[in-house]
Amino acid sequence: MSDLSPAVEFARQNSRRFLDELLDMLRIPSISTLPEHKADIERAARFVAEDLKRTGLENVEIIPTDGHPMVYADWLHAEGKPTVLCYGHYDVQPVDPVDEWETPPFEPHIRNENIYARGSSDDKGQVFMHMKALEALMKTGGGGLPVNVRVIVEGEEEIGGEGIEKFLKENAHRLACDAALVSDTHMFAPETPSLTIGLRGILYAELEARGPRVDRHSGSYGGASPNPIFALCQVIARLKNEEGRVMIPGFYDSVKAPSDAELASWKTLPFDEEEYRKEEVGSVELTGEPGYSVLYRTWARPTLEVHGMPGGFTGDGAKTVIPARGRAKISMRLVPDQDPDEIFRFFRNYVLSIVPKGIRMEVRKIHAAPPVVVGTDNRFVRAAADAMRGVYGKDTVMIRAGGSIPIVAAFGTHLKTPSILMGFGLPDDGAHGPNEKFNIPNFHKGIESVIGFLENLGQ
Amino acid sequence: MSDLSPAVEFARQNSRRFLDELLDMLRIPSISTLPEHKADIERAARFVAEDLKRTGLENVEIIPTDGHPMVYADWLHAEGKPTVLCYGHYDVQPVDPVDEWETPPFEPHIRNENIYARGSSDDKGQVFMHMKALEALMKTGGGGLPVNVRVIVEGEEEIGGEGIEKFLKENAHRLACDAALVSDTHMFAPETPSLTIGLRGILYAELEARGPRVDRHSGSYGGASPNPIFALCQVIARLKNEEGRVMIPGFYDSVKAPSDAELASWKTLPFDEEEYRKEEVGSVELTGEPGYSVLYRTWARPTLEVHGMPGGFTGDGAKTVIPARGRAKISMRLVPDQDPDEIFRFFRNYVLSIVPKGIRMEVRKIHAAPPVVVGTDNRFVRAAADAMRGVYGKDTVMIRAGGSIPIVAAFGTHLKTPSILMGFGLPDDGAHGPNEKFNIPNFHKGIESVIGFLENLGQ
Numbered sequence: 060m061s062d063l064s065p066a067v068e069f070a071r072q073n074s075r076r077f078l079d080e081l082l083d084m085l086r087i088p089s090i091s092t093l094p095e096h097k098a099d100i101e102r103a104a105r106f107v108a109e110d111l112k113r114t115g116l117e118n119v120e121i122i123p124t125d126g127h128p129m130v131y132a133d134w135l136h137a138e139g140k141p142t143v144l145c146y147g148h149y150d151v152q153p154v155d156p157v158d159e160w161e162t163p164p165f166e167p168h169i170r171n172e173n174i175y176a177r178g179s180s181d182d183k184g185q186v187f188m189h190m191k192a193l194e195a196l197m198k199t200g201g202g203g204l205p206v207n208v209r210v211i212v213e214g215e216e217e218i219g220g221e222g223i224e225k226f227l228k229e230n231a232h233r234l235a236c237d238a239a240l241v242s243d244t245h246m247f248a249p250e251t252p253s254l255t256i257g258l259r260g261i262l263y264a265e266l267e268a269r270g271p272r273v274d275r276h277s278g279s280y281g282g283a284s285p286n287p288i289f290a291l292c293q294v295i296a297r298l299k300n301e302e303g304r305v306m307i308p309g310f311y312d313s314v315k316a317p318s319d320a321e322l323a324s325w326k327t328l329p330f331d332e333e334e335y336r337k338e339e340v341g342s343v344e345l346t347g348e349p350g351y352s353v354l355y356r357t358w359a360r361p362t363l364e365v366h367g368m369p370g371g372f373t374g375d376g377a378k379t380v381i382p383a384r385g386r387a388k389i390s391m392r393l394v395p396d397q398d399p400d401e402i403f404r405f406f407r408n409y410v411l412s413i414v415p416k417g418i419r420m421e422v423r424k425i426h427a428a429p430p431v432v433v434g435t436d437n438r439f440v441r442a443a444a445d446a447m448r449g450v451y452g453k454d455t456v457m458i459r460a461g462g463s464i465p466i467v468a469a470f471g472t473h474l475k476t477p478s479i480l481m482g483f484g485l486p487d488d489g490a491h492g493p494n495e496k497f498n499i500p501n502f503h504k505g506i507e508s509v510i511g512f513l514e515n516l517g518q
Numbered sequence: 519m520s521d522l523s524p525a526v527e528f529a530r531q532n533s534r535r536f537l538d539e540l541l542d543m544l545r546i547p548s549i550s551t552l553p554e555h556k557a558d559i560e561r562a563a564r565f566v567a568e569d570l571k572r573t574g575l576e577n578v579e580i581i582p583t584d585g586h587p588m589v590y591a592d593w594l595h596a597e598g599k600p601t602v603l604c605y606g607h608y609d610v611q612p613v614d615p616v617d618e619w620e621t622p623p624f625e626p627h628i629r630n631e632n633i634y635a636r637g638s639s640d641d642k643g644q645v646f647m648h649m650k651a652l653e654a655l656m657k658t659g660g661g662g663l664p665v666n667v668r669v670i671v672e673g674e675e676e677i678g679g680e681g682i683e684k685f686l687k688e689n690a691h692r693l694a695c696d697a698a699l700v701s702d703t704h705m706f707a708p709e710t711p712s713l714t715i716g717l718r719g720i721l722y723a724e725l726e727a728r729g730p731r732v733d734r735h736s737g738s739y740g741g742a743s744p745n746p747i748f749a750l751c752q753v754i755a756r757l758k759n760e761e762g763r764v765m766i767p768g769f770y771d772s773v774k775a776p777s778d779a780e781l782a783s784w785k786t787l788p789f790d791e792e793e794y795r796k797e798e799v800g801s802v803e804l805t806g807e808p809g810y811s812v813l814y815r816t817w818a819r820p821t822l823e824v825h826g827m828p829g830g831f832t833g834d835g836a837k838t839v840i841p842a843r844g845r846a847k848i849s850m851r852l853v854p855d856q857d858p859d860e861i862f863r864f865f866r867n868y869v870l871s872i873v874p875k876g877i878r879m880e881v882r883k884i885h886a887a888p889p890v891v892v893g894t895d896n897r898f899v900r901a902a903a904d905a906m907r908g909v910y911g912k913d914t915v916m917i918r919a920g921g922s923i924p925i926v927a928a929f930g931t932h933l934k935t936p937s938i939l940m941g942f943g944l945p946d947d948g949a950h951g952p953n954e955k956f957n958i959p960n961f962h963k964g965i966e967s968v969i970g971f972l973e974n975l976g977q
Contacts, residue, residue, distance in 0.1 A: 263838070273800065277821070278720070278920045280816065283794075283816050286824065288827065289824045295748065301752070301874065342729050342731070343877075346743065346874075348741070357742050360741055363740075364840055366836075367827075367837075368747065371825050371827070373827065377847065377885060380826075388830070388832075392740050415805075417801045418802075461740060
């Protein structure tokens with residue numbers, strides 16, 4: 060077709076090589092949380108740096124952090140044009156339970172138009188789309204790009220991303236840009252080009268309850284000694300009511316509802332609640348606040364969950380201990396305009412106001428990230444939506460995601476820029492689980508979408 | 519003193535040797551729960567068997583079980599006299615945390631009139647009192663005993679005692695007796711001869727709650743997926759009210775209060791609630807049902823505790839999982855006339871009636887033992903109380919214990935005999951913990967008390 064840009068034509072002609080190169084990247088077991096993979100992490104960083112160098116990006120640098128290094132590169136000669144920061148990560152999750160993989164996690168296999176490998180969807184396959192889009196543009200653009208580009212690829216996303224957060228705080232100017240492009244999200248459904256324009260924030264906390272000085276036997280002391288695990292259950296049961304409404308005073312005060320237009324647009328999305336219950340959640344019923352749809356509840360309503368309760372006896376069989384202490388891992392998902400610091404104060408005050416008799420309670424914040432919403436009325440969102448519509452031949456849908464991507468909030472805080480969350484994963488990719496996959500047509504369409512996005516911005 | 523029996527004189531003359539022999543027994547690390555100590559278990563069984571043989575008991579046999587062996591012996595030639603079954607166990611608890619021991623757990627050390635060693639109080643020191651009392655009686659009684667005696671020393675008490683329970687069911691006639699003598703309990707306080715005449719029963723159960731089919735991310739699914747850990751907290755919080763009263767319908771229906779005389783006798787015991795709170799429990803407040811004393815609450819009121827909640831994320835840091843399943847370990851201490859089977863039905867029905875939305879719940883019984891009370895108006899209790907009063911020069915107090923000794927209930931069920939719980943441990947002996955100790959004067963007085971008990975019965 061004559062209206063294809065040279066860069067897209069280049070990408071199509073080189074699609075086989077692009078895929079082969081991605082398979083090479085996927086063979087590197089760059090698991091960030093396991094110290095024994097330190098050398099693989101470094102190998103993956105070099106893989107990214109060398110590819111960017113070959114493409115012709117400048118100032119390519121492997122930047123050390125206190126943990127794993129980041130790869131930086133730029134090309135900043137498009138005078139008068141905006142600057143886009145392409146973000147991704149080259150580290151991956153562990154592969155447990157490894158027995159459940161049909162093919163080995165670091166030996167990519169292709170079946171049914173999917174690449175099966177750890178990191179294929181999260182996030183090597185997606186960050187590599189950025190890299191190959193830049194290559195196609197550079198090779199067909201006379202050694203230049205339609206806009207200014209910075210690239211940052213970190214190696215600690217799966218373990219909290221401390222290095223890049225610190226770098227952002229201390230060196231914001233080195234990542235200065237007009238918008239960030241983040242491809243670490245999902246499409247709403249197959250063949251449905253999607254931009255994620257909202258993310259929930261998170262507040263992760265830990266309660267520690269102390270009762271008797273040392274572990275005590277429930278035979279001798281049951282009826283006199285306070286029990287920290289029972290006390291935690293009492294407190295947790297009062298955090299949400301039976302309908303799923305959070306009972307912390309003030310919790311909902313600053314919640315801002317999505318616009319009527321946004322809510323209306325969600326109703327047009329292909330979503331079958333019964334199928335979701337059965338196939339995705341697999342529970343006998345769904346839960347959550349009455350009066351809100353599933354998408355509303357998981358995208359734009361704040362929630363509270365307990366994740367686990369360390370302490371006491373958790374082995375098989377029976378032990379009759381009243382433990383000296385117990386803990387509970389609790390997180391809240393936050394929505395605009397909830398402020399994590401304020402919510403933590405509300406949470407802490409409420410918990411301390413309902414501590415059961417005989418218990419000393421500590422409330423600790425583990426980490427937090429604010430919620431994110433991207434306004435849709437700007438050139439970056441339009442350029443991205445148009446590019447994806449062009450590639451998929453369908454209107455781009457604007458969705459939210461229930462999860463949190465702390466780096467997106469950090470870009471907002473430190474760079475004062477919006478993030479364009481243009482993701483090409485599919486809901487069943489199984490990131491973090493066994494048999495993670497990435498759809499190959501989406502890999503190629505993702506490259507073309509990124510090319511289109513940068514070309515649109517350069518016009 | 520001329521009114522000492524020859525057996526007591528023998529015991530006093532041989533006290534040094536008796537102690538040395540006990541130290542030898544304590545050097546055997548017969549930890550029943552650790553397979554690597556299998557040979558030590560067998561060594562401890564042989565130690566007991568050989569000692570009983572030397573004493574002159576007959577039919578000494580190491581009886582195999584599906585687990586660890588029991589040692590049996592008897593002497594049944596006291597025609598017309600009652601038969602006493604001396605019970606104890608030669609197995610011990612593990613020694614973790616081993617760093618907290620001041621001297622190694624299997625190298626007995628003597629400090630401040632105490633023997634420090636694993637098993638010194640629970641139960642080698644106490645079972646050895648029986649063995650040495652029999653020796654003293656036999657050596658001074660012309661090769662005979664004042665009553666008929668059977669001895670059974672098991673090696674699985676610390677791991678549930680399945681072998682002896684099975685043996686009791688199938689071979690009750692081999693342990694036929696008029697009373698059992700069990701020395702595996704405490705004195706109420708130092709220099710306070712004590713008979714334990716009541717034990718709480720136990721019902722140990724496990725709840726398993728299932729929510730989503732597989733572990734789910736709280737970002738994507740929080741607000742729609744049921745959370746089994748939260749559901750367990752909701753259920754557990756409804757098992758007891760804030761005052762500590764169990765909310766299971768029917769739970770208290772068959773609770774029988776102690777007699778006024780028994781309650782009055784508890785008020786004469788040396789007990790300081792504030793000291794107990796501070797020194798023993800070490801909590802900021804005590805808990806339990808209002809209107810009942812600490813002794814009443816821990817001895818004669820039923821209680822319910824949660825011991826631990828396996829499932830979800832229990833490591834350090836943060837993981838945002840809504841787990842597919844979670845469990846809770848729950849036990850109830852039962853008092854006369856609560857029936858464990860009936861209480862389990864009440865518990866199960868109640869839990870299943872309050873299962874939160876979206877959760878599938880299973881309620882499993884792990885083990886149970888009925889409560890025990892020993893009538894005080896019988897020759898066995900009188901013989902024991904008199905013997906201890908003679909040795910300590912103080913009236914014997916009748917107490918209860920909050921814990922459960924399943925074998926005592928089993929003796930009642932299968933042998934139809936009362937158990938005389940004549941214990942010489944002290945409340946601070948630290949059985950099951952580091953630096954377990956046994957008071958040496960109590961070891962010798964225990965031997966004399968057992969001698970007196972058997973002599974009294976033989977009169």
